[in-house]
Amino acid sequence: MTRIVITGATGAIGQALAAVYARPGNRLILHGRQRDVLETLADNCRDAGAEVELSQVELGQAEPGQFEQGQFKQNKDDALFAWLESLCAPSVPDIVIVNAGMNINIGEDGSGERWEDASRLLEINLRVPMAMGNFLGKRMRAAGRGQLVLMSSLAAYHGLPVTPSYSASKAGVKAYGEALRGWLAPYGVGVSVVMPGYVSSKMCHEMPGPKPFLWQPERAAKVIARGIERNRARISFPFPLNFGCWWLAVLPAAISQRLLNWLGYDPDHGDGAH
Template sequence: MTRIVITGATGAIGQALATGYARPGNRLVLHGRQHEVLESLAADCRRTGAEVECSSVDLGDDEALFAWLASLCDPAPPEIVIINAGININIGEDGSGEQWEDASRLLEINLRVPMAMGNFLGKRMRAAGRGQLVLMSSLAAYHGLPVTPSYSASKAGVKAYGEALRGWLAPHGVGVTVVMPGYVSSKMCHEMPGPKPFLWQPERAARVISRGIEKDRARISFPFPLDFGCWWLAVLPAAISQHLVKWFGYHIDPDDGAKR
């Protein structure tokens, strides 16, 4: 029995991943904040042959989080843990800036929680000599977008942390994969300001991610044209990259406050 843990399972990518892994021989542990969506997803996964356990533990509560993770590692850690939960905020319709309370919560969920889970599970997978940690970053990790500064920062942090974890854990038989999606159709995606080039459906993204996990790829980034372009933003001189980001439409028009 292969145990697969997915946080953020009620989001678009999370649901598609859960559905893709829902087959006989797999035991899914699905975590999500939307109770009704979670229960419906679990029922769908059970119908296709998977065993399913649900959780809505508060990931931001260290005591509750670590107690849950400890239970998942008894008697042995799961084979695959996909740390997918995340939120997004932006600088607002008028470009006035993010609210710090919102930014602080975002950093907790998007960065602190993946680090806490990676730290806890990495040690136990290392001791067991097996396991796969999957951290959800973003192509925004290559170069911060001015309309979503905190989100960009959190995903850059996840990218760096996942890369470091892989270097630490790989010699001990533990894989770490950093996923860097572009735009994947979801409520969160469509609420983000700015254009959405090369938009993928979540099912397509889930197929690419699961294939990459199976191959223990260090990085899974897509779609290629956007990935290639964002990579260049990271290596070009900052002044050129910032000009390109503005030219591509990721800014607030000072004349009317409209998102472009």
């Protein structure tokens, strides 16, 4: 029985990934915040032949003001680590896809992000994936098997002016995942960093800026699953957007920033990646 954990399973990509892996011989552990969506998804996956377990454990999202007060709610860490420990019994999961995430932007008037929102975003987008990677990486290393899949974004190559905190969090996930892969590869543990472009979802469509080469989540999930099967270090799409974003990281920053403004990502444009 192959055990596959998916956090953020109630999001567009999470649901599509669950559908890809929903087949006989797979046991899915689906985590999400929307109970009704989670239960419907579980029923569909069971109909496809998979065994399904659901979780709504608090992953550790910070409350407004938490960071300003210098407080970290230890009970949230305890709940997360207790859940991760349960996932490792009797053995580590075969695949863990850390997909939960959120996005914010500088606002329609370009006035900037609220620090409370940015703190909450960094907690769920970066601190939680690092906590999961740290905890599960050690146990997978000891077991000599398993694969971690971290969800970054093409926005990790060069920060978008309209979504600075999101871009920073995804750049952090990219760097962390790459480092984990180097550490864990000699022990038979795979790590893949997923870097999607624009995938149709509520979060995507709420973000400002143009959305070139928009993919449907079903297409993205199939590409991600193929990359996971091959233990690819980086799963980025779609071409040519991924190639263009890579160049933004290679070119001098001043040129990249001018290109982004020219393409419509400047703060003065009304109307982000993943």
